[in-house]
Amino acid sequence: MPGQPRGRSTLNGSSQASACDICGRYCKIQWVNSSSRKAEDNVTLEDRLFGRFSRSSLGLITLLGIGSVAYSVAIEPRILRLRQFRTGIPGLPAELDGLRVAFLSDFHVAGPGRGASLTQQAIEIVAQERPDLVLLGGDYFDKGRWDDSSKVFDGLTAFSNVIGVLGNHDQKGGKHVAERVRQGMARRGAVILQNSAISVRVRDCDVTIAGVDDPYTNHDDLEQTLRGNPWPLILLAHAPVIETSLEPGMAGLVLSGHTHGGQIRLSPAKTLTPLDSTFYLDRLVGRRISKYQRGFHWVNGNLLYVSNGIGTTRLPIRFMAPPEVTIFHLSKNAPHPDQACDAAARYVEDIG
Numbered sequence: 321m322p323g324q325p326r327g328r329s330t331l332n333g334s335s336q337a338s339a340c341d342i343c344g345r346y347c348k349i350q351w352v353n354s355s356s357r358k359a360e361d362n363v364t365l366e367d368r369l370f371g372r373f374s375r376s377s378l379g380l381i382t383l384l385g386i387g388s389v390a391y392s393v394a395i396e397p398r399i400l401r402l403r404q405f406r407t408g409i410p411g412l413p414a415e416l417d418g419l420r421v422a423f424l425s426d427f428h429v430a431g432p433g434r435g436a437s438l439t440q441q442a443i444e445i446v447a448q449e450r451p452d453l454v455l456l457g458g459d460y461f462d463k464g465r466w467d468d469s470s471k472v473f474d475g476l477t478a479f480s481n482v483i484g485v486l487g488n489h490d491q492k493g494g495k496h497v498a499e500r501v502r503q504g505m506a507r508r509g510a511v512i513l514q515n516s517a518i519s520v521r522v523r524d525c526d527v528t529i530a531g532v533d534d535p536y537t538n539h540d541d542l543e544q545t546l547r548g549n550p551w552p553l554i555l556l557a558h559a560p561v562i563e564t565s566l567e568p569g570m571a572g573l574v575l576s577g578h579t580h581g582g583q584i585r586l587s588p589a590k591t592l593t594p595l596d597s598t599f600y601l602d603r604l605v606g607r608r609i610s611k612y613q614r615g616f617h618w619v620n621g622n623l624l625y626v627s628n629g630i631g632t633t634r635l636p637i638r639f640m641a642p643p644e645v646t647i648f649h650l651s652k653n654a655p656h657p658d659q660a661c662d663a664a665a666r667y668v669e670d671i672g
């Protein structure tokens with residue numbers, strides 16, 4: 321056939337020892353045919369390699385997924401961390417330098433997961449650390465299922481200064497349930513503040529602790545909480561949405577929980593991102609959303625800390641947000657005075 325390369329190349333596709341019928345040499349037609357064949361071979365090889373890579377990647381992703389789910393269900397919710405921070409409080413009286421404050425939040429006893437056993441474990445850890453104050457962030461029983469026969473919080477009677485606030489789960493059953501929680505915690509030695517403040521004597525100093533009722537469910541009244549009271553060393557608010565009500569220097573330290581550190585998240589950021597499960601959940605239920613999800617933040621002249629809490633709600637799962645007991649070692653000096661005065665990093669040193 322004219323223009324068709326001769327020899328074996330025409331029959332079996334090999335380009336070797338082939339020449340054009342017209343010119344008898346290796347002409348353009350020959351070259352194009354050979355090149356097309358090589359390209360075809362290359363594409364096939366790439367396809368094969370890509371196919372193998374895809375299968376390997378898919379296998380690896382599946383393994384990682386299974387491993388992450390197993391870790392989130394069986395391991396992380398059980399790892400109760402003791403976190404300790406040296407925390408600079410501007411204007412802290414010299415007598416209170418070194419004051420140690422324990423903060424526990426979001427116990428969710430009787431909820432999904434291990435809220436009860438972790439709570440007892442947390443109280444034991446605090447007992448070993450012997451802090452000057454024990455502060456509680458609310459959500460004692462999941463979904464307001466307060467059980468007065470439970471002994472989970474009985475260990476709090478060992479401490480002399482236990483002060484707390486209510487969370488949104490303590491408010492779920494209405495006022496009478498919230499009152500049962502308040503009275504039940506009072507029988508266990510804890511003073512529950514509902515838009516009020518209390519002064520306690522610590523290290524020969526009067527220390528004011530203020531506590532708003534749950535801001536997530538709009539029970540907070542910060543003006544009433546602070547009215548007529550001395551400057552609070554610590555302001556307790558179950559949910560960090562209290563941030564919107566803070567005015568410069570309202571308290572030495574503001575402590576919140578509620579977010580559970582995101583409970584399930586993929587974001588490394590301390591503020592809310594679409595990689596936090598709460599980004600969607602709070603929108604679904606139409607609740608107030610705080611951008612502060614975990615850790616320290618400097619908010620309008622106030623140092624805010626948001627705890628990961630202890631128990632779990634909705635699902636017995638945690639990912640990148642392990643439960644924690646937090647102890648603050650208050651200091652009259654900022655640990656990092658070289659940092660900007662409006663940066664949380666100036667006032668905080670992680671001491672393990």
Ligand SMILES: [Fe+2]
Binds near residue numbers: 426427459580629633
């Ligand atoms: Fe909670």
